[in-house]
Amino acid sequence: MSESSNNLTSRLSQQLNFLAEIDALKSVYRASTLTGEARHENSAEHSWHIVMFAMVLAEHANEPIDRWKVISMLMVHDIVEIDTDDLPLHAPRDPQREAKEQVAAERLFGLLPPPQAQEFLSLWEEFERGDSAEAVFARSLDRFQPIMQNSYTQGGTWPNYQVTLEQMHERTGHIEKGSSTLWEQAKSVFKVAVNHGWIKG
Amino acid sequence: MSESSNNLTSRLSQQLNFLAEIDALKSVYRASTLTGEARHENSAEHSWHIVMFAMVLAEHANEPIDRWKVISMLMVHDIVEIDTDDLPLHAPRDPQREAKEQVAAERLFGLLPPPQAQEFLSLWEEFERGDSAEAVFARSLDRFQPIMQNSYTQGGTWPNYQVTLEQMHERTGHIEKGSSTLWEQAKSVFKVAVNHGWIKG
Numbered sequence: 001m002s003e004s005s006n007n008l009t010s011r012l013s014q015q016l017n018f019l020a021e022i023d024a025l026k027s028v029y030r031a032s033t034l035t036g037e038a039r040h041e042n043s044a045e046h047s048w049h050i051v052m053f054a055m056v057l058a059e060h061a062n063e064p065i066d067r068w069k070v071i072s073m074l075m076v077h078d079i080v081e082i083d084t085d086d087l088p089l090h091a092p093r094d095p096q097r098e099a100k101e102q103v104a105a106e107r108l109f110g111l112l113p114p115p116q117a118q119e120f121l122s123l124w125e126e127f128e129r130g131d132s133a134e135a136v137f138a139r140s141l142d143r144f145q146p147i148m149q150n151s152y153t154q155g156g157t158w159p160n161y162q163v164t165l166e167q168m169h170e171r172t173g174h175i176e177k178g179s180s181t182l183w184e185q186a187k188s189v190f191k192v193a194v195n196h197g198w199i200k201g
Numbered sequence: 202m203s204e205s206s207n208n209l210t211s212r213l214s215q216q217l218n219f220l221a222e223i224d225a226l227k228s229v230y231r232a233s234t235l236t237g238e239a240r241h242e243n244s245a246e247h248s249w250h251i252v253m254f255a256m257v258l259a260e261h262a263n264e265p266i267d268r269w270k271v272i273s274m275l276m277v278h279d280i281v282e283i284d285t286d287d288l289p290l291h292a293p294r295d296p297q298r299e300a301k302e303q304v305a306a307e308r309l310f311g312l313l314p315p316p317q318a319q320e321f322l323s324l325w326e327e328f329e330r331g332d333s334a335e336a337v338f339a340r341s342l343d344r345f346q347p348i349m350q351n352s353y354t355q356g357g358t359w360p361n362y363q364v365t366l367e368q369m370h371e372r373t374g375h376i377e378k379g380s381s382t383l384w385e386q387a388k389s390v391f392k393v394a395v396n397h398g399w400i401k402g
Contacts, residue, residue, distance in 0.1 A: 012386060015257050020353055022253060023236045026246045035224045045227045048249035051276060052223060056216050056313065068269045075252060112257065152221055185213060 011113045018111040024082045031088035031160075035152040043078040043086060050074050050145050054138070060181040061137040069134040070141075073127040076120055077142065080104040088157065101128070140178025144186060147172065151189045155198025164200045165190055212314045219312040225283045232289035232361075236353040244279040244287060251275050251346050255339070261382040262338040270335040271342075274328040277321055278343065281305035289358065302329070341379025345387060348373065352390045356399025365401040366391055 026044040033040055051074045058067050078086075083104035087097060094100075109120040126132055130139050150156030168190055176183035193199040227245040234241055252275050259268050279287075284305035288298060310321040327333055331340050351357030369391055377384035394400040
């Protein structure tokens with residue numbers, strides 16, 4: 001076998017190893033449930049759904065965005081949960097969370113060959129920092145999708161956490177930075193949710 | 202409310218209706234199982250995984266490809282299964298299958314507002330026809346991913362269907378059209394699978 005075909009084989013085997021490892025995202029369960037079935041949603045199917053949100057709703061971004069970038073970020077944004085598990089939005093905060101996620105991101109994306117490992121890690125870090133137009137819009141969708149999901153499932157996790165309208169504004173208000181249209185929609189959903197008693201007014 | 206904000210509201214509500222409807226893809230179960238858990242894979246999490254395959258393995262395409270196009274096609278390629286259910290590769294063929302899938306695609310993508318409905322339907326049709334470099338590569342990945350998944354789960358569904366090596370070549374040989382590298386890899390997996398008795402030699 002020539003050196004170049006040896007390199008190819010080793011590069012491909014690192015890539016396949018990463019792709020096998022991330023199968024585990026299908027076994028990370030979120031607080032939210034599916035609309036049609038009484039089971040919890042997992043982070044892999046959530047990631048697919050949120051990328052569909054990006055494909056369908058891209059036109060509502062406040063600023064011009066590179067859709068490919070938004071979609072790539074959303075595809076990888078939850079992969080760290082393979083090591084850290086999901087932390088529901090309304091659960092108590094963990095001060096060590098950020099550090100744990102960074103370690104997880106370095107381990108998981110580090111399975112890829114260079115320079116791909118660095119490219120994927122950078123995508124994830126850009127999403128976490130939220131400092132580009134694409135990351136701002138991707139983060140808006142990441143807050144918006146569970147609001148819609150809860151609205152279809154009698155308030156979903158809101159009643160369990162006894163969430164108030166003020167907390168919703170605090171924790172999801174940055175949807176507006178990425179999309180005023182989606183924020184208006186979220187506020188209409190909150191109004192209905194307060195009327196139903198799913199969110200405390 | 203002005204006419205333009207009325208239009209926006211109606212457009213957004215069609216988009217959200219589509220995004221709620223496709224939640225059902227999380228309840229379409231495939232023949233294959235997860236690598237780490239004894240349950241069947243669903244088509245939504247499969248779609249996420251296969252898009253990750255595209256993001257990681259795009260460099261192995263035989264021809265230059267627009268990655269955005271490949272990823273968009275793979276994101277939507279299984280949505281018709283909400284109406285038609287999954288048809289495993291090694292299950293008996295259904296002569297009505299294509300017609301049923303076309304009806305499903307028109308109903309589901311037709312929930313979107315124009316011209317988005319047509320854009321999504323065209324993406325799905327391009328994947329089905331397999332006549333662009335992007336569709337050829339996307340279809341290679343769609344055959345390649347279950348081969349890798351089966352190789353990690355003691356042959357997965359192959360022993361149940363008593364699949365032969367000849368059938369594997371017949372049914373997955375077009376991987377080579379999209380990527381010679383991935384086809385070489387698939388053939389190595391078949392060799393191991395024959396040695397283990399998962400595929401009949």
